[in-house]
Amino acid sequence: MSGTRLAAGGGRIDRSRPITVTFDGVTYPAYVGDTLASALLANGVRTVARGIYSGRPRGVAGIGIEEPSAYVQVESGVGEPMVAATVVEAYDGLRASGLAGRGRLLDGPDEARHDHVHTHCDVLVVGAGDGGMATAVAHGGGRVLLCDAAPTLDDSTAREVAALPEARALSRTTVVGAYDHGYFVAVERRTDHLGVVSTTVARQRLWHIRAKQVVYATGVHERPYAFPDNDRPGVMLAGAAAVYARRYGVRAGDAALVAGAHDGALRSALDLADAGVRVALVVDARPDVGGDEVDRLRERGIEVRTGFAVCGTAPDTDGGVAAAHVAPVDASGTVVGDRETVACDLVAVSGGPDPSRGPQRGWGARPGTPAGAGTPTGDPNGVGAAPVALFAVRVPGDETAAERTFLDLQRDATLADVERAVAVGMRSPEHVKRYTTIGTGADQGRTSSTVTLGVLAELTGTPLADLAPTTRRPPYVPVSFALLAGRDRGGLADPERVTPMQPWHVTHEVPFEDVGQWKRPWYVPRDGEDIDTAVRRECRAVRESVGMMDASTLGKIELQGRDVGVFLDRMYTNMFSTLKVGRIRYGVMCHADGMVFDDGTTARLTEDRWLMSTTTGNAAAVLDWLEEWLSTEWPELDVRCTSVTDHWATIALAGPRSRDVLAALAPALDVSAEAFPFMSVREAEVADLPARVMRISFSGELAYEVNVPAWHGLGLWEAVLRAGEPYGITPYGTETMHVLRAEKGFPIVGQETDGTVTPQDLGMGWAVSKKKSFVGRRSYARDDNLRDDRRQLVGLLPDGDRVVAEGAQVVADPSAPMPVPMAGHVTSSYWSVPLDRPFALALVERGESRHGERLYAVDGVDAVPVIVTSPVFYDPEGERRDG
Amino acid sequence: MLFLPCPWCGPRDETEFRNGGEAGVAYPTDPDALDDAAWAEFLFVRANPEGWFHERWVHTAGCRQWFSVERHTVTNEIRDPRPIGDPA
Ligand SMILES: [Zn+2]
Numbered sequence: 001m002s003g004t005r006l007a008a009g010g011g012r013i014d015r016s017r018p019i020t021v022t023f024d025g026v027t028y029p030a031y032v033g034d035t036l037a038s039a040l041l042a043n044g045v046r047t048v049a050r051g052i053y054s055g056r057p058r059g060v061a062g063i064g065i066e067e068p069s070a071y072v073q074v075e076s077g078v079g080e081p082m083v084a085a086t087v088v089e090a091y092d093g094l095r096a097s098g099l100a101g102r103g104r105l106l107d108g109p110d111e112a113r114h115d116h117v118h119t120h121c122d123v124l125v126v127g128a129g130d131g132g133m134a135t136a137v138a139h140g141g142g143r144v145l146l147c148d149a150a151p152t153l154d155d156s157t158a159r160e161v162a163a164l165p166e167a168r169a170l171s172r173t174t175v176v177g178a179y180d181h182g183y184f185v186a187v188e189r190r191t192d193h194l195g196v197v198s199t200t201v202a203r204q205r206l207w208h209i210r211a212k213q214v215v216y217a218t219g220v221h222e223r224p225y226a227f228p229d230n231d232r233p234g235v236m237l238a239g240a241a242a243v244y245a246r247r248y249g250v251r252a253g254d255a256a257l258v259a260g261a262h263d264g265a266l267r268s269a270l271d272l273a274d275a276g277v278r279v280a281l282v283v284d285a286r287p288d289v290g291g292d293e294v295d296r297l298r299e300r301g302i303e304v305r306t307g308f309a310v311c312g313t314a315p316d317t318d319g320g321v322a323a324a325h326v327a328p329v330d331a332s333g334t335v336v337g338d339r340e341t342v343a344c345d346l347v348a349v350s351g352g353p354d355p356s357r358g359p360q361r362g363w364g365a366r367p368g369t370p371a372g373a374g375t376p377t378g379d380p381n382g383v384g385a386a387p388v389a390l391f392a393v394r395v396p397g398d399e400t401a402a403e404r405t406f407l408d409l410q411r412d413a414t415l416a417d418v419e420r421a422v423a424v425g426m427r428s429p430e431h432v433k434r435y436t437t438i439g440t441g442a443d444q445g446r447t448s449s450t451v452t453l454g455v456l457a458e459l460t461g462t463p464l465a466d467l468a469p470t471t472r473r474p475p476y477v478p479v480s481f482a483l484l485a486g487r488d489r490g491g492l493a494d495p496e497r498v499t500p501m502q503p504w505h506v507t508h509e510v511p512f513e514d515v516g517q518w519k520r521p522w523y524v525p526r527d528g529e530d531i532d533t534a535v536r537r538e539c540r541a542v543r544e545s546v547g548m549m550d551a552s553t554l555g556k557i558e559l560q561g562r563d564v565g566v567f568l569d570r571m572y573t574n575m576f577s578t579l580k581v582g583r584i585r586y587g588v589m590c591h592a593d594g595m596v597f598d599d600g601t602t603a604r605l606t607e608d609r610w611l612m613s614t615t616t617g618n619a620a621a622v623l624d625w626l627e628e629w630l631s632t633e634w635p636e637l638d639v640r641c642t643s644v645t646d647h648w649a650t651i652a653l654a655g656p657r658s659r660d661v662l663a664a665l666a667p668a669l670d671v672s673a674e675a676f677p678f679m680s681v682r683e684a685e686v687a688d689l690p691a692r693v694m695r696i697s698f699s700g701e702l703a704y705e706v707n708v709p710a711w712h713g714l715g716l717w718e719a720v721l722r723a724g725e726p727y728g729i730t731p732y733g734t735e736t737m738h739v740l741r742a743e744k745g746f747p748i749v750g751q752e753t754d755g756t757v758t759p760q761d762l763g764m765g766w767a768v769s770k771k772k773s774f775v776g777r778r779s780y781a782r783d784d785n786l787r788d789d790r791r792q793l794v795g796l797l798p799d800g801d802r803v804v805a806e807g808a809q810v811v812a813d814p815s816a817p818m819p820v821p822m823a824g825h826v827t828s829s830y831w832s833v834p835l836d837r838p839f840a841l842a843l844v845e846r847g848e849s850r851h852g853e854r855l856y857a858v859d860g861v862d863a864v865p866v867i868v869t870s871p872v873f874y875d876p877e878g879e880r881r882d883g
Numbered sequence: 884m885l886f887l888p889c890p891w892c893g894p895r896d897e898t899e900f901r902n903g904g905e906a907g908v909a910y911p912t913d914p915d916a917l918d919d920a921a922w923a924e925f926l927f928v929r930a931n932p933e934g935w936f937h938e939r940w941v942h943t944a945g946c947r948q949w950f951s952v953e954r955h956t957v958t959n960e961i962r963d964p965r966p967i968g969d970p971a
Contacts, residue, residue, distance in 0.1 A: 180959045181886035210886065210896075592910070593926050628903070628941065631949050632967045633910050778914035778922050 002234065002253050002320070002345045003041035006276060010249025012151075013038075019092035023048075023072075033151075036088040036096055037063075037070055038248035046233035046320045048072065048085055052101025053412040057319040059233025060252075061409065062086055063240035065149070065174075065477055066221045066446035068409040069231070072096040073103050077195040078112045078203060081105055082442060083478070089151060089193035101410070101441075110482040112191075112203035121145040124184055124211035126175045127356075128153055132217025133160035133167075142166060145209065147173040147186050151193065173207070177474030184209040187479055204483045218356040223450050225261065225285075225333070225351035227393040228401040229313040231409050234321030237447070238268035238348035245275030253277060253346025257324040259310040261285040261390040265350040266293035266304075272348065273300055280344045283308035283326050285333065285390045310347060311335050311393050312401075321347055327395075332458060334394045351390055354450050389464070391454030407455065408448035410441030418452060422459045432456055433470045442478055445470075499552035500649045500713025513734050516617040518553040521733040531735065532831070539739055539833040541730035542699055546655035548720055549732050551705060552713060554600070555619025556645045557626070559610040561638040568602065568610070570634075570775055571626065573759055573768045579604045584679040584694055588759045588767045589622065594779030596753045596762065598622050601696050603681045611644075615749050619645050629775070648692075649713025651720055654703035654740070657727040659883050662686070662693070662704055664723045669693070673882050687719035699740035700875050702883030739830040742841055745795065745871030752793060752827045752841060758785055762793045763848065763871065791824050792847035795869035796840040796857060803838040804829050804857040804864050810842055814856045814863035826857055832873060839873055840866070888964040891946045903939030905929040906951035906967075933957060939967065 013033035021030050021039050030039035037060045040048060047057040048070040058069035067084035074080040074088060076095040082103030088096065122142030125132040128150065136144045137160070144167040146157070152171055153161070161169040173188040186207040191198055222239040224230070238258055244250040255278045258269040269282045270293060279302045287307040294304050305326065312325035324347050328337035392415050395401040402416035413436045421435040429452070432438070438452050439445025445452075449469055457464040485493070497517045505512070505521045511531075513522040525534040541547045559567070565577030572587035579585050584603040591597045598621070600613040614622040626641050653661060663671045669684040676682060681694045689712045697703035708716045721729060738748070747753065747762050758780065759768050768780065779785060798804050810824040824844035832839050840857070844850065851870060856863040870876065885897040911917055911925055930936065936956050941949045949967045954960070 179884055181884070181961075183884045183886070624901070624941070624943065627947060628949065632939075635968065773914075775910070778911075778917065779926070781915075782919055782922065 002046055003044050004251050004254075005042040006245065006249045006251055008249065009245065009275070010247060012247045013249060015249075019090065019094075021090050021092075021094040022096070024097050030090045032090070034090040034248055035086055036072065036090055036094065037067070037085040038244055038250050039090050040085065041244060041252050042248070042250045047098075047318055048233070049098040050100035051231065051409070051412045055100065056231055056412075057233055058231060058409060059236070059320065060085060061224075061236050061240070062222075062447065063237070063243050066237075066443065068441070068443045068447045071099045071101070071103070071410075071442065073099055077192065078110060078197050079106050080192075080480075084443070087149075087477075091193055091195040093195055101412075110480070111199070112197055112482065113199060113201070114480075114483045114486050115202040115205045116208060116486040117205050118208045119145065120210045122212050124175075124182075124209055124214045126184075126214060126216050127218035128157045128169075129217045129219035132215050133157050135215045135217065136167075137164065144168070145211070146170065147175050147188075147207075149174045170207070174477050175209075176476040176479055178214070179474075182211045182214065184211060184214070185474070187475075187477070187483065204480075206479075206483050206486060220353040221356050221446050222264070223351045223354050223447055224349045225259075225309070225390045225392060226405045226407050226415060226451055226455075227310050227312060227349075228395060228398065228404045229315075230310075230347075230349070231406040232313050232315055232319060232321045234345050235313065235347045235349060238265050238272075238350035241277075241346060241348040242268040242271035242275070245271065245277070251275055251277050252348075253344070255280045255344045256346040256348050257310060257326070257342050257344040258282045258348045258350075259284075259324075259326075260350040261309075262350065262352050263291070263293055264353060265348075266297065268348060268350060269293075269302065270296055273297070273302060277346065281305060281326065281342050283310060285309045285329055287331075309333060309335075309390065309393050310349065311339055311395055313347060314341065316345075321345055329390075329393060332394075333390050333392055335396060351451065354446075356446075389454060391451045391458070407452050408436075408438040408441065408445060410443050410445075410448075411437045411439075413438045413448075415455060418455050419459065422456070427460055427462075429453060429456060429467050429470050439470055439472075444472055444476075497553070497646075499550055500710050501550040501552065501651075501717045503714060504717055505550070508731075510733065515553065515734070518616055520553055520616070521550055521731070523733040523735045524731045535732075535735050535739060536831065536833050538730055538732035538736040541728065542655045542701060542732065542736065542740060543834055544656070545730070546653065546657040546661055546724055546727050547730045547732045547736070548717075548724065549652045549654070549734075549737060550717070551650040551652040552648070552710075553616040553645075554650060555614030555616060555622060556643070556648055557612045557614065557619070557623055558642045558644045559612060559626075560608060560640045560642070562608055563637040564608060564610045564639050565604075567626075567630070567634070567637050567639045568612075569772050571629065572602075573774055573777075575769050575772060576602065581606060582680055582682070584681055584696060586679075586767070588764060589625075590759065590774075590776045590779075592776045592779065594758050594776040594782070594785060595755050596749060596757050596759060597625070598749055599747075601679075601694070603694060605681065605692075617750065619643065647710055648707045649710045649716065651706045651716060652698070652703065652737075653706060653720065654697065654699045654701050656702055656880070656883050657724075657729075658702050658704055661720065661724045661727060661729060662706070665706075665719060666691075666693070678881055687716055687723070689716055689719075691716075697881050698737065698746060700744040700878070701740075701880050703881070738828070739832070742828045742830055743832055743834070743839070743874035745793070745841065745873065747793060747841070748828070752843070757791075757843065760785075761790055761843070789845050791843035791845050793827075793871050794824075794842055794844050794847035794850065795871045795873055796826065796842050796855075796866040797869055798838050798840065798857060799865040801838060802859070802864055803831055804840055804859045804866070806840075808857040808859045808864075810844055810866070811856050811858060811863070814858060823855060834874055841871055844868065885959060885961070887940060888952065888961065889940075889942045889945060889948070890950050890964050890966050891948055892942060895942070895945060899942060899944040900940045901943045903941055903949065906937045906939045931956075 013031040017032040028043040046059045049058045060070040067086040070085040072085045074096045123136045123144045125136045125146040128148035146169040161167045175186045177185040188205040191203045222237045241252045273279050282304045289306045309329040311327045313321045314323040316322035323343050325339045327335040327339035405415040417436040421432045426432045453467050511522045512519040523534045568576035589598045598618045602612040666684045666686045689708045692707040694705045808826040826840050826842045829840040850868045853868045952964045953962050
């Protein structure tokens with residue numbers, strides 16, 4: 001038994017509250033206030049984990065978040081896949097197991113509640129050390145927020161916080177990221193130390209903090225120096241060993257070798273001796289050490305050997321430390337004399353203090369950031385002014401020593417790895433980090449970073465001050481995805497937009513398709529039909545009688561003002577100012593580069609009120625685009641844009657019998673072809689509801705769109721269903737809509753287009769005005785847009801019954817040598833009911849001049865022969881749109 | 884996350900805004916007078932300095948107004964917010 005609980009002492013534990021914790025299946029006594037690490041040490045448990053690659057046994061080496069090796073999986077409470085035993089607060093019933101470098105994800109979803117909090121403050125104090133609160137007060141006080149990772153604040157800090165009227169202190173809170181303009185993110189742990197899973201109390205809170213000023217009082221981390229077999233359980237940071245005694249009343253070993261190269265290590269030796277650890281020997285690498293600490297150690301009969309370092313360990317049967325080897329070393333840490341062996345079960349090592357480099361340095365701060373509040377100054381590498389900087393001990397003549405000298409215990413990376421990196425030409429610390437993986441573990445290299453820089457400086461003959469530490473990135477400590485998500489999970493992860501007709505579709509078990517945030521009916525199956533059967537039935541109904549679809553999701557923007565016509569002339573490629581009141585026009589909208597951005601119809605409702613429709617997914621982008629031009633280029637135009645997408649519910653009524661259905665619903669409306677021509681709009685009562693009816697068609701059939709105020713949408717839907725019953729009216733979804741429009745060669749923005757397609761490429765040169773100026777017109781005269789080998793929209797008729805895959809490449813000669821030249825790609829592909837065969841749309845080089853040519857669509861590994869055709873497969877004369 | 888000074892709403896988190904690229908790139912008054920190279924310069928070429936950069940933002944989740952600021956691309960310091968069209 002190595003570690004033991006001391007009879008007295010331990011400021012953080014409550015000896016009146018004994019508990020038990022279970023580790024690797026064995027139950028141990030502990031106290032409230034222990035960490036899992038202190039509890040294991042108190043019970044003599046030395047091997048806690050294993051090296052990720054080497055499998056070598058590893059023990060507790062640190063005291064806090066710098067811990068490189070003792071990583072465990074917490075199995076009780078909410079559970080935690082991978083966490084340092086030194087930061088796990090013990091509670092009664094805590095269960096955990098040791099890891100070999102990797103944790104296991106929890107089986108089920110994390111059901112604990114996580115919250116986000118947003119706050120502002122005048123001064124953020126990061127860490128309660130170093131008189132942080134006093135500094136905050138000196139900075140002007142005001143609203144002060146103090147975040148500290150410890151379970152409780154010490155008394156003096158607590159008094160300082162209490163004395164300030166607007167100060168707030170968060171314990172168990174770690175600032176994990178520092179970002180631009182005083183933005184910080186902190187994690188507050190609220191229930192992990194209780195071991196309960198609460199659905200009412202947030203397990204953790206993610207604080208989003210905007211601070212005017214920041215004070216860092218994060219203190220220092222101790223770093224070790226490296227030596228052969230320095231990874232055995234029982235090798236620990238000297239300061240950590242001393243703190244275990246003071247804070248938890250735990251003696252980490254019976255007999256200690258203390259090894260250092262600075263006065264702090266000597267003080268730790270005194271602390272250990274005070275705590276009842278037998279200090280077998282103190283070695284200090286500095287050749288000359290005098291002063292108070294040495295005197296006090298020698299007064300107690302403890303031998304202090306100067307110019308000596310620990311240069312190896314010998315194992316017991318479990319692989320833990322049974323003895324340490326010490327030898328004289330020169331200034332570079334190379335052994336220069338005979339080694340001696342000292343029996344001990346604790347090697348307490350310390351290479352010096354490192355300022356805790358986060359979250360202020362490299363944590364969102366960038367090189368060149370001007371100095372100011374919160375920018376640390378001083379020694380960039382934090383090595384301090386140590387007269388001897390010892391990073392790694394080398395043993396001449398021992399061929400395998402460097403392979404057993406671990407710099408980064410978490411990554412199992414050794415001195416030999418760094419030597420190899422330098423041998424193949426690595427010089428920059430960033431390159432060495434990537435080559436060796438040093439510093440990439442969950443501990444982010446807190447105990448290995450400076451040691452590796454020191455070794456690299458020695459190996460390359462570079463002054464240490466010239467080597468910049470590698471960039472560290474937030475988060476400062478691991479943060480769970482569940483916390484980042486907070487309450488934005490499941491249905492709250494992203495808004496779900498539904499139409500007023502949604503309930504009918506849900507009742508009828510209609511599958512939905514996600515279009516942006518919208519849920520759109522996909523197809524409307526009867527009696528368990530599959531999608532192909534349902535879509536063919538729906539297509540037939542529209543072509544032969546009448547169908548109806550919820551089209552409410554189409555973007556709708558109302559434009560008001562004297563200059564809307566002028567404005568639309570500039571935004572659309574075709575002319576709008578000449579549109580008469582009561583009429584509708586289809587328009588193509590392009591960016592300044594001349595590429596298609598959106599399309600849709602716009603109706604002129606009155607002289608100065610217009611209603612524009614956009615594609616479902618593009619409504620917000622089109623509104624942004626219109627407003628940008630109005631506010632940045634033409635503020636003199638009298639135009640106001642308002643999104644009214646959600647204000648109107650829309651039913652598309654399509655098919656040769658749609659006029660009959662509309663007539664039945666709107667007896668006062670003259671629906672004759674003469675009185676209500678194609679591309680016009682009428683205000684009317686439909687099913688006794690105030691409605692706006694547009695005669696437009698996306699299917700090629702006689703068709704209408706009936707718009708009513710949104711709250712009447714479901715009522716209208718049910719009324720249309722009843723009125724259409726004599727004609728077998730058939731509800732359909734987006735899939736049928738896509739097939740019907742493709743049969744007519746109508747492109748869909750985002751499917752036939754991808755930001756590189758012009759209206760001319762789509763065969764819509766007719767929609768590009770030659771008479772007026774509009775945004776991007778100049779682009780059509782660019783050489784690139786005049787190329788004769790541009791891809792143009794065509795139809796494809798595949799051989800056989802195969803519906804070729806959308807996205808399939810189109811090639812002229814599939815047996816050409818690799819790489820096979822690509823002629824284009826399939827953009828849409830369906831089965832056509834009226835054609836009784838598959839068909840496709842495609843963008844093909846010089847497509848317009850290739851009608852009749854045989855090409856191949858490469859679908860998977862098959863080259864399917866296809867004949868190039870016009871993209872209009874159905875009713876090319878347009879005779880059906882008048883019914 | 885930047886803290887952006889909307890001239891109308893005051894300082895707000897970056898998530899409320901959309902970046903609009905370099906400021907001061909006006910749509911040419913007579914595009915037809917430009918040769919292909921000059922038109923391509925307007926379409927595709929923007930400054931990318933290491934240092935102070937004059938750029939546009941729009942307060943999409945706020946007042947929906949456009950404005951410009953100078954931002955230092957190394958330090959992210961922000962200065963001189965002003966509405967678009969407001970002369971310097
Ligand atoms: Zn604003």
